[in-house]
Amino acid sequence: MALYAISDLHLPLGVDKPMDIFGKKWENYVERLYENWQEIVKADDVVVLPGDFSWAMYLKDSEADFSFLNRLNGTKILLKGNHDYWWETKSKLNRFIAEHQYENIHFLQNNFFCYGKVALCGTRGWANPNTQGIGSEDEKIYQRELLRLEMSMQEAKKAGAEEMIVFLHFPPVVSGDTDNPMVRLMQSYGVRQCVFGHIHAAGIAHALTGEISGIRFRLVSGDSVNFTPVLLSNTDEILTIY
Numbered sequence: 001m002a003l004y005a006i007s008d009l010h011l012p013l014g015v016d017k018p019m020d021i022f023g024k025k026w027e028n029y030v031e032r033l034y035e036n037w038q039e040i041v042k043a044d045d046v047v048v049l050p051g052d053f054s055w056a057m058y059l060k061d062s063e064a065d066f067s068f069l070n071r072l073n074g075t076k077i078l079l080k081g082n083h084d085y086w087w088e089t090k091s092k093l094n095r096f097i098a099e100h101q102y103e104n105i106h107f108l109q110n111n112f113f114c115y116g117k118v119a120l121c122g123t124r125g126w127a128n129p130n131t132q133g134i135g136s137e138d139e140k141i142y143q144r145e146l147l148r149l150e151m152s153m154q155e156a157k158k159a160g161a162e163e164m165i166v167f168l169h170f171p172p173v174v175s176g177d178t179d180n181p182m183v184r185l186m187q188s189y190g191v192r193q194c195v196f197g198h199i200h201a202a203g204i205a206h207a208l209t210g211e212i213s214g215i216r217f218r219l220v221s222g223d224s225v226n227f228t229p230v231l232l233s234n235t236d237e238i239l240t241i242y
């Protein structure tokens with residue numbers, strides 16, 4: 001069972017939101033995503049999607065996007081991005097999935113999943129509070145996201161996880177600020193790998209990736225990885241749903 005990640009699919013199947021206006025990289029990207037995904041992801045693999053899955057404004061409008069995701073191979077785990085306006089309470093999301101019989105789609109919010117002895121933890125995150133221009137309301141959201149991430153990691157630790165991979169939508173490190181509360185929180189739980197999205201186009205070249213402060217940071221936004229899920233691990237481990 002291999003573990004993959006890809007974020008920022010921005011699927012427009014239920015709304016009129018063509019992505020090719022953002023450049024050639026986005027031309028026919030849904031078709032290319034489908035082909036790339038089906039070629040490498042097997043039925044028993046796991047794919048984590050760290051945010052910005054659908055352009056739908058409401059859950060009912062996201063049905064075509066979820067139907068597309070359901071047809072893709074593997075078990076899919078989604079967390080919220082800043083453009084996922086369709087995102088409801090977890091109970092409503094789970095009810096939506098059950099009603100449509102999407103058995104291999106799950107949500108990462110205030111919880112975790114076990115991939116063997118590795119815990120898959122995460123939250124949306126938010127704009128770095130030390131970045132110029134961030135206001136008091138952003139600070140409140142950032143602090144709330146810190147609590148959500150810690151809740152996820154606490155539950156994983158209680159379950160005896162030997163290792164944790166953290167998934168965030170927003171990049172936790174930016175130029176000039178690699179030591180912040182989000183990084184320190186991950187360090188305190190021994191996290192050695194963090195996967196994030198959110199960054200597109202010209203920003204991709206300036207994203208901070210690689211090992212920083214003892215953590216390996218990886219960007220997996222769709223246009224940064226040519227709409228191909230990124231392999232994180234390939235073992236015989238199985239996914240446990242709590």
